[in-house]
Amino acid sequence: MTMHPGAVSTHDGSPRASWSRPAALGLLLAACLTAHAAPADEIPPPARQRAERLTFDPTVDRWIAAPEPIPGTEDGDLDIVRQYTAAEDFKTALKAVQRWVKLYGETAPRYSEALFLEGNAHLGLGDYRAASKAFQKLLDDYPGSPYAERALSAQFRIAEQYLAGKRRKAMWGLLRIKDRDGGIKILDDMVVNYSDTPLAEQAQLAKANYYYERGEFELAEDEYARFARDFPRSRYQPKALLWSAYSALASFPGIEFDDASLIEAEERFRQFMRSYPAHAEQLDVPVFMEQISATRADKTNAIARFYERTRQPNTARFYYRATIERWPNTPAAAEAQGRLVALGAGSAGSDLDTLPDLLTDDSEPFTDEDANSTQPESGDQP
Numbered sequence: 244m245t246m247h248p249g250a251v252s253t254h255d256g257s258p259r260a261s262w263s264r265p266a267a268l269g270l271l272l273a274a275c276l277t278a279h280a281a282p283a284d285e286i287p288p289p290a291r292q293r294a295e296r297l298t299f300d301p302t303v304d305r306w307i308a309a310p311e312p313i314p315g316t317e318d319g320d321l322d323i324v325r326q327y328t329a330a331e332d333f334k335t336a337l338k339a340v341q342r343w344v345k346l347y348g349e350t351a352p353r354y355s356e357a358l359f360l361e362g363n364a365h366l367g368l369g370d371y372r373a374a375s376k377a378f379q380k381l382l383d384d385y386p387g388s389p390y391a392e393r394a395l396s397a398q399f400r401i402a403e404q405y406l407a408g409k410r411r412k413a414m415w416g417l418l419r420i421k422d423r424d425g426g427i428k429i430l431d432d433m434v435v436n437y438s439d440t441p442l443a444e445q446a447q448l449a450k451a452n453y454y455y456e457r458g459e460f461e462l463a464e465d466e467y468a469r470f471a472r473d474f475p476r477s478r479y480q481p482k483a484l485l486w487s488a489y490s491a492l493a494s495f496p497g498i499e500f501d502d503a504s505l506i507e508a509e510e511r512f513r514q515f516m517r518s519y520p521a522h523a524e525q526l527d528v529p530v531f532m533e534q535i536s537a538t539r540a541d542k543t544n545a546i547a548r549f550y551e552r553t554r555q556p557n558t559a560r561f562y563y564r565a566t567i568e569r570w571p572n573t574p575a576a577a578e579a580q581g582r583l584v585a586l587g588a589g590s591a592g593s594d595l596d597t598l599p600d601l602l603t604d605d606s607e608p609f610t611d612e613d614a615n616s617t618q619p620e621s622g623d624q625p
Contacts, residue, residue, distance in 0.1 A: 333367030540575035
């Protein structure tokens, strides 16, 4: 009987295929892999380069590497998400955590952790709006979660990115737009709803700094003043009080306009001098006070010149005398003295008491319309 190569004879003489041992082992391994193949959408752990998580083992009194996660289980799949996050593979981490939520649902014990990981993945991919949505859901629905504080901190970072001009996705990702108002909204929410956390004062200060850096000094003054009032024990309280004064001073547009911001700056500088006299001297706050006095004197003199120009000498003399009495050591006071002599009124007298108090802080401002008016008041012509 002729036998093919590679065949051997059985005891009854019939041919039998001969298999090499390596080939048989290969078939056995393939069968095992097929029997235990993972589902098509299951995400395996990443290649391990480091111990992403450690756990404390009291039996040996030291930290040890956490055991490898088991794919296909609730805890294992979420631990795999954590590993991809640690490896900064945020795209795979996002896909994995979304699959986890779909499989195990919002009632799973670790759902709040999944929300945090989802927000982190979006943040790592630069999708600030989606990240903020996930973090806010965690804060709203699970305020007692151990991840709530970290979510609030992440919200603060997102707000900072918005204020810095980072763009967020819009129109289903087709556009990226700046959303500074969104950043302010996040910070406002922190101040109002999380006032008992350290991030509340940081949020309030961040708003004030943002407005000041953009030159929106009136808003900056309000925000700094609010910080000084609401966080009196903060280490930043002196700064807030001082910068509220700087902001008020910077918002003054000129002597042709209302000097309410000058008056506000003067009062805030005065508060700072009372509370922190040594720092006030170091920071030249008295110099600022002198500049404010000189500017207010210049404004009062400008009002006097207006009335002198429009042939209302009695009112003009009143303002000149007010300049001398209220701000005697200013260049404007010397100028006012000269104008009184020219108007035949001599030096400052007592008729400040005989005219209505036109210099009260709540009086009507001197405007460009007043400066352009040439109609004298009745009975005030020379």
